[in-house]
Amino acid sequence: MDHLFLLDAMLGSLARWLRIGGVDAEYRRDIIDEELIKEAQNTGRILLTRDVVLVQRAKKYSVDALLIPFIKDREILRLLIKVYGLELDAEKSRCPKCNGTLRSIQREDVKPRVPEVTWRNAFEFWECHLCGSVYWRGSHWENISSTISYAMQPRNP
Ligand SMILES: [Zn+2]
Numbered sequence: 001m002d003h004l005f006l007l008d009a010m011l012g013s014l015a016r017w018l019r020i021g022g023v024d025a026e027y028r029r030d031i032i033d034e035e036l037i038k039e040a041q042n043t044g045r046i047l048l049t050r051d052v053v054l055v056q057r058a059k060k061y062s063v064d065a066l067l068i069p070f071i072k073d074r075e076i077l078r079l080l081i082k083v084y085g086l087e088l089d090a091e092k093s094r095c096p097k098c099n100g101t102l103r104s105i106q107r108e109d110v111k112p113r114v115p116e117v118t119w120r121n122a123f124e125f126w127e128c129h130l131c132g133s134v135y136w137r138g139s140h141w142e143n144i145s146s147t148i149s150y151a152m153q154p155r156n157p
Pocket of ligand 1: 095128131133
């Protein structure tokens with residue numbers, strides 16, 4: 001079964017990376033600890049936070065929680081892969097903005113919604129079913145896929 005995550009306010013960029021890797025990662029800002037714990041409990045999500053007190057409180061409520069160290073996002077991804085056996089795959093990306101799932105849309109339909117130069121250069125487009133954002137593989141794609149493959153590489157012995 002796939003793991004579901006809930007990230008606290010300090011982990012916004014990690015949430016985006018997890019989503020890009022196809023992992024269901026909700027992210028909450030402006031929410032008190034009790035609500036965060038309750039949401040994790042009600043939705044069966046694993047709580048990720050940099051707050052050691054929050055981890056301790058979550059565990060009291062039998063919520064699975066992991067303390068995230070102050071290391072780079074790509075190293076945190078490696079840690080999560082090791083701990084939870086995640087399989088990151090940028091081909092299965094969710095919406096980095098809102099965690100919605102993406103569906104592919106017809107190139108013709110997207111024409112009025114993206115810059116002309118983008119439309120000419122990209123051949124596949126995806127749309128978030130929740131927020132309606134449109135995605136394509138632009139110049140940033142190489143960086144994205146190299147970060148994901150870095151994270152997925154087994155470490156040298
Ligand atoms: Zn979205």
